[in-house]
Amino acid sequence: AQSVTQLDSHVSVSEGTPVLLRCNYSSSYSPSLFWYVQHPNKGLQLLLKYTSAATLVKGINGFEAEFKKSETSFHLTKPSAHMSDAAEYFCVVWMDSSYKLIFGSGTRLLVRP
Amino acid sequence: DAGVTQSPTHLIKTRGQQVTLRCSPKSGHDTVSWYQQALGQGPQFIFQYYEEEERQRGNFPDRFSGHQFPNYSSELNVNALLLGDSALYLCASSKIRDGANVLTFGAGSRLTVL
Structure with missing residues (x-):
């Protein structure tokens, strides 16, 4: 069965410092992986998507993620945090067999001034 | 170009009541999925509709039902509400030809059951 595990429930960084949100996946084949962001009282917004075309995926707002098969990881990074990045981030895998997204438990990113 | 619109945004019900939530997909999209997000958790898949039929269903009881209309809009119905049904209900749309x-x-739609 496919699943994702987000290793940190909360991450706190200072504005202007790098962001690292960690995600490990479990899949018997090359998965479709996503990162979504959810700001308070707003819907989920797609940050980026991996579908095996390239291992380094660039997304919106300066975020990127690297697919590492040997480590079964898909960590999300950003070189410099901005106050507006404070939100909940979800690592997500798509299950082809059942047409659904499986979400991780989420990581809340706090950005200190 | 309007995205996905849901109504109502907030509602309060009491145990045992029934609720209907509505969703209009993004223009050009033909598939609608519903997810339940309990407080502090990631969304959980309820079901997906395509061509007015339920294409796939998650691990939710039959109290949860849905419908898709010819214009691709959708409804989620929940009968015999329980306190545990309190959650944010998310609708998502997509295009079948894009996978x-x-x-x-x-x-x-944030549902509170009292």
Whole structure:
């Protein structure tokens, strides 16, 4: 069965410092992986998507993620945090067999001034 | 270009009542999925509709039912509400020809059951 595990429930960084949100996946084949962001009282917004075309995926707002098969990881990074990045981030895998997204438990990113 | 719109945004019900939530997909999308997001958790898949039929269903009881209309809009119905049904209900739309795995989410309907 496919699943994702987000290793940190909360991450706190200072504005202007790098962001690292960690995600490990479990899949018997090359998965479709996503990162979504959810700001308070707003819907989920797609940050980026991996579908095996390239291992380094660039997304919106300066975020990127690297697919590492040997480590079964898909960590999300950003070189410099901005106050507006404070939100909940979800690592997500798509299950082809059942047409659904499986979400991780989420990581809340706090950005200190 | 309007994205996914959901109504109502907030509602309060009491145990045993029934609720209907509505969703209009993004223009050009033909597939609608519903997810339940309990407080502090990631969304859980309820079901997906395509061509007015339930294409796939998650691990939710039969109290949860849905419908898709010819214009691709959708409804989620929950009968015999329980306290545990309190959650944010998210509708997402996609295009079947794109693999239906790039979803656009609405802002959600927050249901409180008292």
